[in-house]
Every structure is written in C-alpha cells, then in structure tokens.
Amino acid sequence: MKRALFVSLLLLPLLASAAAPDAGPVPVRRFALLVGVNDGGPSRVRLRYAISDAKAVSQVLGELGGVLPGDRILVLDADRAGLEDGMNRLRRMIDAAKSSGGRTEALLYYSGHSDEEGLMLKQDRFSYRELRQALNALPADVRIAILDSCASGAMARQKGGVRRPAFLVDASASVRGHAILTSSSEDEVSQESDRIGGSYFTHNLVSGLRGAADLSGDGRVTLNEAYQFAFHETLARTEKTRSGAQHPAYDIDLAGSGDLVMTELRTNTAGLVLAGPLDGRLYVRDAPGNLVVELEKRAGRPTELALPPGQYTVTREREGAGSRAAFALAEGRRTSLGESDFSGMAGEPTVSRGGGGMAVEAPARQSSRRFLNVGLVPLVQTNSVLDGPVDNDLSLSLLVGSSARLSGVAFAILGHWATDGVSGVQLSTLANVSGSEVRGLQSSVGANWASGSVLGGQASVGFNRAGGDFTGLQASVGANLVHGRMRGFQGATAVNWASMAEGVQLSLVNVGGDVSGAQVGLLNIARRMKGLQFGLVNVSSDMDGIPFGLVSVAGNGLFRVEVTGSDLHPLDVAFKLGSKSFYTVFMGGYGTLVGGEARWSTGLGFGGHVSFDRWFVDLDAVGRSVFVGRATESNSLLAQLRLLGGFQVAPRFAVIAGPTFNTAIALDGKPMQKMSFMSGEVRGELEMWPGFQVGMRF
Numbered sequence: 001m002k003r004a005l006f007v008s009l010l011l012l013p014l015l016a017s018a019a020a021p022d023a024g025p026v027p028v029r030r031f032a033l034l035v036g037v038n039d040g041g042p043s044r045v046r047l048r049y050a051i052s053d054a055k056a057v058s059q060v061l062g063e064l065g066g067v068l069p070g071d072r073i074l075v076l077d078a079d080r081a082g083l084e085d086g087m088n089r090l091r092r093m094i095d096a097a098k099s100s101g102g103r104t105e106a107l108l109y110y111s112g113h114s115d116e117e118g119l120m121l122k123q124d125r126f127s128y129r130e131l132r133q134a135l136n137a138l139p140a141d142v143r144i145a146i147l148d149s150c151a152s153g154a155m156a157r158q159k160g161g162v163r164r165p166a167f168l169v170d171a172s173a174s175v176r177g178h179a180i181l182t183s184s185s186e187d188e189v190s191q192e193s194d195r196i197g198g199s200y201f202t203h204n205l206v207s208g209l210r211g212a213a214d215l216s217g218d219g220r221v222t223l224n225e226a227y228q229f230a231f232h233e234t235l236a237r238t239e240k241t242r243s244g245a246q247h248p249a250y251d252i253d254l255a256g257s258g259d260l261v262m263t264e265l266r267t268n269t270a271g272l273v274l275a276g277p278l279d280g281r282l283y284v285r286d287a288p289g290n291l292v293v294e295l296e297k298r299a300g301r302p303t304e305l306a307l308p309p310g311q312y313t314v315t316r317e318r319e320g321a322g323s324r325a326a327f328a329l330a331e332g333r334r335t336s337l338g339e340s341d342f343s344g345m346a347g348e349p350t351v352s353r354g355g356g357g358m359a360v361e362a363p364a365r366q367s368s369r370r371f372l373n374v375g376l377v378p379l380v381q382t383n384s385v386l387d388g389p390v391d392n393d394l395s396l397s398l399l400v401g402s403s404a405r406l407s408g409v410a411f412a413i414l415g416h417w418a419t420d421g422v423s424g425v426q427l428s429t430l431a432n433v434s435g436s437e438v439r440g441l442q443s444s445v446g447a448n449w450a451s452g453s454v455l456g457g458q459a460s461v462g463f464n465r466a467g468g469d470f471t472g473l474q475a476s477v478g479a480n481l482v483h484g485r486m487r488g489f490q491g492a493t494a495v496n497w498a499s500m501a502e503g504v505q506l507s508l509v510n511v512g513g514d515v516s517g518a519q520v521g522l523l524n525i526a527r528r529m530k531g532l533q534f535g536l537v538n539v540s541s542d543m544d545g546i547p548f549g550l551v552s553v554a555g556n557g558l559f560r561v562e563v564t565g566s567d568l569h570p571l572d573v574a575f576k577l578g579s580k581s582f583y584t585v586f587m588g589g590y591g592t593l594v595g596g597e598a599r600w601s602t603g604l605g606f607g608g609h610v611s612f613d614r615w616f617v618d619l620d621a622v623g624r625s626v627f628v629g630r631a632t633e634s635n636s637l638l639a640q641l642r643l644l645g646g647f648q649v650a651p652r653f654a655v656i657a658g659p660t661f662n663t664a665i666a667l668d669g670k671p672m673q674k675m676s677f678m679s680g681e682v683r684g685e686l687e688m689w690p691g692f693q694v695g696m697r698f
Contacts, residue, residue: 031090041123050111054076058074060263117580146180150184213228220265221262222262224260273305275339276299282316309331373396374396397413520532520535521535527540538553564695573589587622616648618646625637626664642659644693662675664687670685
C-alpha cells in the first residue's frame with residue numbers, strides 16, 4: 001500500500017526559532033535524520049519514491065531549514081539495524097551540541113512502508129512504541145517526527161492524534177516538547193504518484209516549505225503553515241484516486257511562546273516571486289523536468305518561492321486553459337513572474353497506440369433517433385435505412401440487432417449490441433453487448449458484455465463482463481468479470497473476478513484485486529482484502545479483516561510454528577496461519593498412558609491474536625481427536641480452550657505459556673482412561689479439567 005500500492009511512512013522533526021522579547025537571539029542548532037526505505041518486505045509492493053522523497057526533504061532542510069551538511073543523517077533502504085544506528089548517531093550528535101549551550105532541535109523523517117503496528121524495514125519491523133521511546137530519548141528541546149507511510153496515523157492516535165486540518169502552536173523561541181505529523185490516518189494508505197515523482201504528502205510538504213505555504217508573506221514558513229498546506233493539498237489531490245482520500249493527522253505536545261519556524265525563504269540565494277494578480281494552478285519544473293513545486297496561486301497577493309539557481313518552466317492551468325512560461329533563476333537575485341510572461345499552450349499532438357501517425361481528435365459523429373427498430377440481422381433492419389448511427393427506444397430482432405444507443409428495451413434471439421451504450425433493458429438468449437454505460441439490466445442465457453460502467457445488473461447463465469465501474473448485481477452460472485471497480489454483488493457457481501470490489505463476491509471461486517466487503521466460496525483470492533473471506537481456502541497479499549477457512553494465507557499475516565509441552569502431551573506441535581488478528585490452528589500431539597501405551601492426537605481450530613509491542617496474547621478454540629496405540633479410529637474427542645501469553649525475544653522466536661480448559665468426551669461409551677495428571681480420578685464418559693501449556697514459537 002504506498003498501495004495498494006498504495007503506498008508509505010515518514011518521520012521527521014522540525015524547527016523552532018525566534019527569541020524571547022527581552023533577550024538577544026538564542027543560538028539554535030538543528031539536526032535531522034532522514035530515512036527512505038523502498039523495500040517493505042516480500043509481502044509489500046516495492047515503492048518507487050521513498051528514497052527520493054527522503055533526499056528531497058534533506059535538500060530543502062539544507063537550503064532553507066538551517067540544517068548543516070554535517071548535522072544531517074541520510075539513511076536509505078536500511079533495515080531495523082540501520083534505523084537504530086541512525087537514531088544512536090543522532091542522539092550522540094545532540095548530546096555533543098548540548099554541552100556547548102544553546103537550543104537544539106531534532107528532525108526525524110521517514111518515508112516507506114508501515115502498517116497499524118509500526119514501520120516496515122525490509123524483513124524487519126520497528127514498532128510505533130519503540131519509535132516514540134527513541135524520539136523521547138533524544139535530548140533536544142524540540143523533537144518532531146513526520147511519517148509518510150500507510151496507517152501512520154496509528155502513531156499519532158496513541159496519544160490522541162486526530163484527523164482534522166489544522167492545529168495552533170503557541171508562538172515561541174522557547175518552545176519545548178514534540179510534534180508528530182503523519183501522512184495518513186490510522187486506517188488509510190499513503191499514496192505515491194508517477195506524475196509528481198513522489199508521495200503526495202511529501203511533495204506537498206516540500207512545496208510548502210519552499211514558500212507555497214507562506215500565507216502571511218513574511219518570508220518564513222511555520223510548522224502550522226506547512227502542515228495546513230500539506231493537509232489540504234494532499235486531501236484535494238487524493239480524493240479521486242483509486243485508493244481514496246488521504247487525511248494527514250498529528251499529535252502535538254508543545255509548550256512555550258513564539259512561532260515554530262521550519263524554513264527561512266530569504267536565506268536562499270535565488271527566488272521566484274509570483275506577482276499578485278497572477279492566479280491558477282501552477283506546476284514548476286526544473287531543467288530535467290522534475291516537478292519541484294505545485295500550488296494553487298490565488299490573485300491578490302504575491303507569493304515567493306525559494307529555489308536553487310537554474311533554468312525552470314512553469315505551467316499554469318486556469319479555467320480549462322493552459323499556458324506556460326520559462327525563466328532562469330540567478331544566484332543572489334529574485335525573478336518576478338507576471339501575467340505577461342505566460343503564453344498560450346496548444347494541445348499536445350498524440351500518437352495513436354498501434355498506429356504510426358499523429359492523431360488529431362475528430363468531431364463527434366452525430367446520431368439520429370428512431371423509436372422502433374425491427375430487423376433480422378444488423379444490415380437487414382430498419383436502422384440500416386438511415387445514414388449513420390441510430391438511437392432507439394425499442395429494438396426487436398429475430399436474430400441480432402444493433403443500435404447506436406438504446407434508451408428502452410431490446411429483444412433478440414441471438415443478441416443485441418449498442419455501440420454507444422444502454423439505458424434500459426437488453427434481453428437475449430445468447431449475448432448482450434454494450435459499448436458504454438449500462439443503466440438497467442442485461443439478461444442473457446449466454447453472455448453479457450459491457451465495456452463501460454454498468455449501474456444496474458447483468459444476469460446470465462454463461463458469462464458476464466463489465467469493462468468499467470460496476471454498481472449493482474452480476475449473477476451468472478458461469479463466470480463474472482469486472483475490470484474496473486465493482487460495488488454491489490457478484491454471484492456465480494463457478495468464478496467471480498473483479499480488479500476492485502466493494503460488496504460481496506459469492507461463488508465457488510472468487511478472485512479480486514482490492515476487495516472491501518466479503519468473499520464467500522470454496523477458494524477466495526484477493527490482492528488486498530478488507531473485510532471477510534469465508535471459504536475452504538483463503539489467500540490474500542494484504543489482509544485487513546478476518547479470513548475464516550480451513551487454510552488461510554495472508555502475505556502480511558501470521559504463519560507460526562509452536563512447540564509446547566502440556567499436561568496432556570509432553571510434545572505438542574501447532575501450526576497457525578491467517579491474518580494478524582485471526583488464524584486457523586492445526587495441531588498434533590504425542591504422549592504415553594500410565595501403562596506405557598502410546599497416545600496421540602490431531603486437532604483443528606481457530607484463534608485470535610492481540611499484540612502489545614513485543615508482548616502478545618492468543619486465544620485458541622481447538623477440537624482434537626485422541627487415539628490410543630495403533631488405533632486408526634479415535635476413542636474420544638477433546639475440546640480445548642487455550643489462553644497463551646508470549647514475549648517476542650527475536651523477530652522469529654518467542655516464549656509462550658498459559659492455561660487451558662479441557663473437555664473430553666468418550667466415543668465408545670466406555671469410561672475414559674486418565675487423560676492428564678491434572679484431571680480427576682473418577683473415570684466417566686465426560687471429563688473436564690484445567691491444564692497448562694508452555695513452550696516456544698517460531
């Protein structure tokens with residue numbers, strides 16, 4: 001998820017300056033640790049821009065934020081050990097600076113993968129609790145962390161962080177405390193874009209730090225201004241993305257008076273001044289074509305952007321029209337850009353994919369309208385009498401009929417297709433085809449096809465397909481396919497497939513890209529699942545919900561092996577696999593009876609997992625068949641409720657222990673042999689007793 005992608009995490013502390021009213025300027029030294037990790041482990045899609053995001057923040061802090069090259073630590077594509085080493089180096093640098101007096105400020109930035117529990121660094125995880133502890137251990141006067149990653153709002157939420165657009169900071173050069181800014185709330189993905197060449201949040205944050213956020217026009221960008229700009233721009237630019245709106249969050253605990261200044265724009269050697277009357281959405285690119293600043297310029301006040309010297313172009317979008325200006329920034333000078341510097345920009349010619357020449361958009365072909373179409377086949381029908389495409393309200397065909405657009409009902413024995421779309425009903429014994437949106441129902445014994453967006457329903461004995469968004473119902477004996485987003489219900493006896501699904505998929509086999517809702521079938525497969533998978537086999541790359549089935553495999557979920565000893569067996573082996581919070585348990589155990597005869601058992605159950613940093617608790621409900629000697633038929637059934645607590649010693653090793661409650665039932669009607677040294681002495685067909693387990697988890 002910097003997607004499902006989509007998508008990433010960042011951490012960085014920012015800056016305070018300004019002096020007390022009665023005193024001279026207080027020396028401030030700023031330190032920054034900037035971490036960018038594209039690799040979030042084998043279960044996560046590799047990010048493209050986490051490293052470049054960290055470099056962009058490092059550059060703007062060096063140019064405008066007063067962070068000297070020797071006071072910046074850049075950690076790229078590191079694992080847990082690399083992050084810990086960077087934190088230790090940052091702490092030592094601040095310790096050394098404190099000895100010389102003055103204020104110190106620590107900036108910690110992270111861009112990469114994360115989830116609700118912590119940062120994901122290659123094969124390792126760094127929990128939010130550990131991150132807070134490391135941040136609090138820094139001896140700086142001000143500590144600010146900015147996380148640009150999925151679900152990073154979970155860190156802010158631990159101390160009351162909220163999803164809202166702005167916060168107020170007391171004005172002070174004597175500010176003390178911490179501020180944590182996150183790119184998304186605790187249940188959202190953070191997204192990156194090829195268009196901007198980075199993550200939305202970091203791109204907007206850097207644009208703001210370069211001057212786009214300077215609402216007061218005083219040549220300084222404060223923490224408040226930068227956050228508000230990044231919040232609103234990130235929300236506005238992600239509202240229509242596939243992953244949905246992204247809401248930055250924060251947790252602020254600062255005390256003092258004075259503005260917490262992040263960047264000083266006029267310390268830069270070159271600058272761009274956008275004149276007051278200029279308005280529109282502006283995209284500033286450097287000579288290689290990289291997008292360096294993006295902002296909505298409003299008429300009425302000038303805006304100053306601090307940029308390195310060099311050649312630039314700026315593109316403006318305003319009232320549906322585009323214009324462009326080119327300019328150069330020289331060291332020690334400020335360049336002003338006004339309305340007269342922009343020239344109109346013609347639409348770019350395009351190359352047709354599959355063709356060899358330049359393509360120019362042709363005027364839309366006009367269609368005529370006729371209420372009724374009657375025919376045998378497309379070339380032998382009343383629509384064929386008219387020149388050009390014909391729209392119909394009613395179409396009756398013995399074999400196959402066609403129209404430009406259908407706004408009503410079409411009946412055909414073999415099929416009916418509409419080249420421009422359907423708003424109504426198509427009924428056929430074999431196939432229905434639509435070239436655009438279908439608003440209503442397609443019903444066929446054979447197949448339905450809509451390359452646009454279906455907003456009603458498709459019902460077929462054989463095959464359904466919708467090439468665009470789908471809202472409504474698909475019901476088929478054979479297969480359902482949606483290449484866009486499915487919202488509603490898919491039902492088939494064989495296969496359901498949707499690239500994005502919001503609703504229910506019900507079939508023997510369900511396949512989805514991003515699924516929010518439920519998959520119910522024998523085999524359920526999803527790339528990203530948010531909701532319920534109920535089936536014999538459940539598979540997902542990214543699970544945020546409950547997989548309930550015999551075998552459930554989640555790429556970001558749980559797969560553990562437990563070796564324990566208990567009052568029932570000296571050796572028990574359990575396999576747990578599923579999501580991070582819900583899993584299936586497979587068990588086997590071996591021991592001996594009092595008389596020396598062997599006893600063994602097999603079991604199956606379900607359980608729930610809750611973690612508290614390195615501590616965790618599991619609650620399992622397991623049913624086991626117990627065998628004696630070489631018997632192949634079980635002589636008793638055992639129901640176990642197991643409560644296991646554990647401590648994660650290492651990433652793949654934990655110690656576990658806890659109580660069990662056991663209920664045994666004889667299957668042969670005879671009194672059972674003693675099951676455990678903790679069970680009672682009186683034998684019967686039903687026995688209950690408390691027990692225990694202790695062991696290791698891998």
